[in-house]
Amino acid sequence: MILSCSNISKAFGSNEVIKHASFHIEDHEKAAIVGINGAGKSTLLKIIMGELPSDEGEVIISKGKTLGYLAQHQDLTGDKTIYEEVLEVKRPILEMEARIRQMELDMKHLTGRELNDMLTSYSRLNHEFEQQNGYAYQSEITGVLKGLGFTEEEFHKPVSALSGGQKTRVSLGRLLLTKPDIILLDEPTNHLDMESIAWLETYLINYDGSVIIVAHDRYFLDRVVTKVIELDNGIMNVYQGNYTDYSSKRAMIREAQMKAYLNQQQEIKHQEEVIAKLKSFNREKSIRRAESREKMLDKIELLDKPTEINDEMRIRLEPNIISGNDVLTVRGLKKSFDQNLLFDQVNFEIKRGERVAVIGGNGTGKTTILKMINGILSSDAGEIILGSKVHIGYYDQEHQVLHMEKTLFDELQDTYPSMNNTQIRNILAAFLFTGDDVYKRVKDLSGGERGRVSLAKLMLSEANFLILDEPTNHLDITSKEILEDALVNYTGTVLYVSHDRYFINKTATRILDLTNKTLVNYIGNYDYYLEKKELMTSLYTDGPSADSAPQAEVSETKLDWKAQKEEQARIRKRQNALKKTEDEIHRLETRDGEIDALLAQEEVFTDVPRLMELNQEKESIGKQLEELYEQWEELAE
Template sequence: MSVLTVKNVTHGFGARSILEDVSFRLLKGEHVALVGANGEGKSTFLNIITGKLMPDEGKVEWSNRVTAGYLDQHSVLEPGTTIRDNLRLAFNHLFELETEMLGIYEKVAEVDEAEMTRLMEDAAEIQNILDSSGFYTLDSKIEEVAQGLGLSDIGLDRKVDELSGGQRTKVLLTKLLLENPTILILDEPTNYLDENHIEWLKRYLQNYENAFILVSHDIPFLNEVCNLVYHVENCELTRYVGNYDDFKRIYEQQKRQQEQAYERQQKEIDKLEDFIARNKARVATTGMAKSRQKQLDKMDIIEKTHEKPKPIFNFKPYKAPSRFLIEAEDLVIGYDEPLTSPLTFKLERGQKVAICGVNGLGKSTLLKTLLGIIPSLGGKVEFGENVKYGYFEQEDSRDNSNTALEEIWNLYPSMNNHEVRTALAKCGLTTEHITSPMKVLSGGENAKVRLCKILMEELNLLILDEPTNHLDPEAKDELEKAIREFKGTVVLVCHEPYFYQSFVTDVWNVEDWTTKVI
């Protein structure tokens, strides 16, 4: 049974086409991966099917009594509320039923016998719904899912105002899973989850009885949870049966076949045009030339495969620093209270360190403390001589109205227009991306602009906080290669071991340092 049908949808932003005559059908229980390069229109498609955007043409039809839950990259929480408050909102309809039932019991004493019988039947029906929905064990269900996604480590009574962007995303995801909608729509859900919680979410989605549509650039995760792939490319949406690896194999095969067909046709066209040019002026052969021209006119021209710009990342080296780039002694990190016991360590020239561990224990806080962005709660940090670092922050401001061009130009005012455009193009960004405000770019496009800033500098230390979030597979592979070939020192926070295992020399686990119970 179809729970969602999309018919002939077309949409664009200004002169830029995003989707053209796209159709889509989601059946009950299907587990769909929506894939494509950064900026191809995945989030736009999700916004259209959820009603956040009206398409220029076409229509979206939901089946009756279908409930949809949507986690996107820009969802927000009500300020002043706790994590628990927000998770209990998933069961608002059940709390409303309980209130209605309690109101019925209050009315019973004031009505005649016939009305009392009717009211008691209503109350009994509500009671059955509450019992079958597990209403009286909601708190334990909340605790179970919150534990699975790491919210218990943060504390369910903590105010959402105090949470990082990643922690807020976790709250929204947990609430969505508790709602158990008919269709689950998830946009990059693994971005702020560590290994353990990604594993938990993977098992949850594998056993999910309802349908879901998932956007993710985490390929191992997609392979484990999805059985259908829809690929967005060049404004079109194409369906493939199987997981991501199955899609990639078929897609590459079709692409090769189209390229071969294009080459064969071009040779045929060249032969026809050559024959026409040589024979149209001669009386004896003009008829044959006209016949070839008709053949050429009727030919169904195969278009050349349109290649998207591929990013090229190369970090520029700076002169060698002293043996130790960073020395920390009895360093305590945290905000109102310590997140770690006192830390003493040295970062040596040439080391490439991955910092791992469950979320909420201070990985990003450690980086910001080392760089002096936030103060330590104790101890000291000293930089060595000739250290020049580039810092990639996990989150960017959502209110940034600068264009990508202005972002780079503001940092490097001596560069001319051509030089700035060339630098951004090397990061895989098109003219449309370059002239768009940062706040309307997709997460991956935004990340590429921020990476571009670092790539412009000569550095001997890279400090990268979740740089793979939002990047498509091609950009992720190119970034891995660039870090592997970088001759300097690297400190990296990343939740994807398969990304960093080819180049790291050391792994630091914050779980060994934390003061929290995990």
């Protein structure tokens, strides 16, 4: 055991955030702390680091073990470049290297015993230098910075000129290179693209020390951690396994707790009814028995009702009008900013009912494509064609669809004037805005709160084509899961940009990867994309790897692409056949009901020829329906 937290409690005023929490971390163990926004996750990290005092309890760290901590927000200042800032971590190695160089110079002027003594010191220092990876520290720094998404050209940028996200990445690089025995990370993936997150996953999985992570990236947690520490209403529970294991176990436990609570409530109600009935008999014996039962009830240890997830948003997305089958067609799309060409000859189509995720590195132009489809930005070339009866609902990560000076109430009322006060309050309450919250100005809200207001407007829009830019940013895990369910059950069409791989895995039916200034199509979720990525991108890579790729592999890639297109066409054909079958079943079932109504009429059942004709039609419909039901089952598979 390398770290132990025993009976930790912390309150801010009357709000008790952590109540008697205990857990421990083993050497080399990777653990996650999860919970809704405001559950106390960052507070717990600060208590472990000694930055915040706990109200009670103690944190014990094994003797001689070191801690390293990355907070959510970093404010690096000074004139150092990115490389120099990270290099400072290696100061002891740099000083050791300087001493070695000086000793080499000094030894040229020494003889005899002095030379022998210095050679011994030199040998010992060289060994220590080698042990601390002194001969490879420069490549180690370069590897970490590149892994975190910095190019070599950016190494010489001053840290004072960096954005908040870039500063966080520099601080993360510094922390990883110090190699403490226990690393504490608060939302480390917030400012990383997919490639950098994948690199960090591999780094942490192979890290020799222990790691404690607060993160909302469930895919990341699934890959890295083997223990999950949950904070729920101040109560801590510890689960073995990764995030998926935790989610499954938590659901089972909550279900069992709710079942026990409902059974107890049912038993209490039954006993109270029996007591009331016994008392109503108004006999001495019955009253004594009623009193005996009352005493028994008083001794029951009441179970608390399992808490509902506090942050649960109630999202129901439903289109008002069904669009045509061809929702969006994009041909020959091109966009540059000054001399920077983002993409060229981008072509893709989206059909009704698809949920398409656009992925790619930071700065490749994913959000730009969404803005062009929405008419917010113009293209340099190409055309964007919306299909018949397509109504767009847009969610942008900058929340430009919101008016900063308006209150939440006015924001909804002005957009949907037909809604009354009660309806507006009910919608806002579904997105966790209650009481006087509805009169807050949009500009005074946090990023997560603005996201919830944008989602509320989206829900009310009844659009049949949702275009979402990073919809899970600033949402906690519970809210993400609720949004996932809403999108999976949505009968319209969805196009979105996201870095959340778990979210993509759950919701996407197709992925468009914006890479090398073009889009590569994958018919499947994120796991399928990972499986096919190397194969598919070989056709779109301009570098040496494409030139040196074996001809057989390129041919296989082309075949794979062709197979994907054929599979897509086959799925569309099957979906159309399924729709036709459903329509025919509905028509025949309606007619069958009409015949039943006719057969109940006296003028029909007394008319023998008419009666026989209707019975024959009903029998024919029955046979047709049997065939159609079987056909529907085959297609639905």
